[in-house]
Amino acid sequence: MHNRRAVVVGAGVAGLASAIVLSKLGWRVALLERRERLRGDNLGMILWASGVRALRALGLDATLDAGGTPVDRFEIRSEERLAGSFSAAVLGADDGSPSVMVHNAVLYEALVSHLGRDVEVYPATQVSRIDLVDLAAGDATRRWDADLVVAADGIDSPTREVIAKGAPTVDAGVVAFRATIPAHRAPERDSDAVEIYGPDRRRFGYGDLGQAGACWWATVPGGMRPESPQIQHELINRWFADWPAPVGKFIAATRPSELTQQPIRYVWPLPSRLHYAEGNHGVVLMGDAAHGVAPILAQGASLALEDAVTLGWALRRSPESIPEALHAYERARAARIRRVARVARRVHTVASGGPGVARGILRAIPDSWLSNRISSLSDWQPPR
Ligand SMILES: Cc1cc2nc3c(=O)[nH]c(=O)nc-3n(C[C@H](O)[C@H](O)[C@H](O)COP(=O)(O)OP(=O)(O)OC[C@H]3O[C@@H](n4cnc5c(N)ncnc54)[C@H](O)[C@@H]3O)c2cc1C
Incomplete structure (x- = not known):
């Protein structure tokens, strides 16, 4: 299938x-982006082992070797105790694909640098x-005419509603603050990645970004804050004032201008179809x-990478028929997407329950249950 045209x-x-996958398959690709520049954010993110496998399948191994910090241990805590400590094996590293913390802009640049010559970018x-x-x-x-869009x-994609009605975006009722701190200002960390569940539906997490420093994220109930970054910084300081170390140190080491705020939203129910063919x-x-x-x-970017790898597999498998390929893509993705979305929504609901609900559940559930859940979410392998 040569010289097919795709619009991304x-x-x-x-x-x-x-776009990387399609250009590798010989498609001509127009990549249309509303922003003026293609660049990532100054934020850290976790890429679970499944996403790491997808990146490797795209040929981006070097990104991980240079820009990713392997997560050898991921801890979940309540403010007063460790609720679960997960080793690299639980996080999916037994096949040599450890989950990593990665700087968003590093991941983004690596993806941009792998766009083939047949990808025309329209910012x-x-x-x-x-x-x-x-x-x-x-x-x-x-x-832009196309064989595949x-x-x-x-x-907020309006196309979701066109392909499958009734899959709205839900406001989760919490807002996330995030920041990345350069290495020379980053406080000492006691683990590669930590997430702490507190009272009043608050969470605080932090992770190691190697040379890029360290990052933290905090979620609090409510909507986007209209105050200046300076006031937001003061509020965060107050909300997490009595939390265990090093939470306060992360906040203190952050400049207000480094704060990013995002509403937490998700799609629910999921769309009944992922494609349209004619x-x-x-x-x-x-x-x-x-x-x-x-x-x-923290599964969204991994799922996005898995989607792309699976689309490539489906188009290779049915090179003559786009409808057949899209059907195979949807069949291959549906169960995995449903499983992750269901678990994510359930965990979100628990974490957003009344004061102390998350802490109570963390106290009650065995470590092994959490380990099984976490490893089963990272178990995706590229289709063959
Ligand atoms: C607080 C927070 C923390 C997160 N942490 C993690 C994490 O640690 N690990 C992880 O894996 N995931 C994480 N995620 C999720 C992850 O960021 C997303 O799932 C992922 O970025 C989705 O990528 P995407 O390409 O599908 O969508 P997006 O990143 O939203 O990209 C969509 C692109 O389309 C462009 N666009 C939109 N409309 C148009 C239009 N009409 N015309 C042209 N261009 C358009 C936008 O400008 C944008 O560039 C987090 C999300 C949040 C909110």
């Missing part, structure tokens, strides 16, 4: 990975219509556009 809408992790292009009859995507002034335009062309949903899971399990 959105240059996030899902869109970039899809500052806000797609406003997708024509399903004569397949094409366009902004206010231009139109990849809708990788994030959790004749020999089609549209497919990828990444958050398809499944936007509650980020409490």
Whole structure:
């Protein structure tokens, strides 16, 4: 299948990975992104072993060797005690793919640098219509014809509603603050990655980014805060004032200008379909556009990378028929996506329960149960 044309809408992790996969298969790709520049954020993230396997399948091994910090131990705590401590093996490293903490901008740059020569990038292009009859995507002034449109335009993708009605975005009622601290200011860490569940539906986590320093994330109930970064910093200081070390040190080491705030949202219920096909062309949903899971399990980027690798597998398997390939993609992804989304929503619901609910449950459930859950979420392998 040569010289097929794909239009990828959105240059996030899902869109970039899809463009890489399609160009490797010989497609001509137009990558349309509304932002003016393709660049990642100054934020740390966890890439579970499944996402690491997907990155390797895309040929991005070097990114992980240079920019990822293997998570040898991940701890879940309540403020007063350790509730679970997970080794690299539990986190999926038994096949040599340890979960990693990675700086978002490093991951992003690696993806951008692997875009093939046949990928034409159109920044500052806000797609406003997708024509399903004569397949094409366009902004206010231009139109790109395609055999395949990849809708990788994030959790608010309007295409999800076109392909499968009734998969809305739900506001989770919490907001996340995150920051990355350069190495020279980062406080001492006692583990590679830690998440602490406190009272009043608050959580605080931190992780090691190697040379890029360290990162932390905190979720609190409520909506986006309208105050200045300076006031937000003071509020965070107050909300986590009596939490165990090194929480206060992370907050103190952060400059207000380094704070990022995001609302927590997820797609629920999931769309009943992930693609639309007509004749020999089609549209497919990828990444958050398809499944936007509650980020409490930090699975979103891994799922997006897995989606792209699976799309490549499906197109290789059915090179002559786009509908067949999209059908195979959907079959291969549906169960995995449902499982992760269900667990993420359940964990989110528990963590957002009344004061002390998360702490009570952490106290009650055995370590082995948590270990099984965590390792089963990282068990994805690229399809063959
Ligand atoms: C607080 C928080 C913490 C998280 N932590 C982690 C973590 O540790 N690990 C992890 O794996 N995941 C994490 N995630 C989830 C992860 O960030 C997302 O799942 C992932 O970025 C999804 O990638 P995507 O490419 O599907 O969507 P996006 O990253 O949203 O990319 C969509 C792209 O499409 C563009 N776009 C949108 N509309 C249009 C349009 N009309 N025309 C053109 N372009 C358009 C956007 O500008 C954007 O570039 C976290 C999420 C949150 C909110």
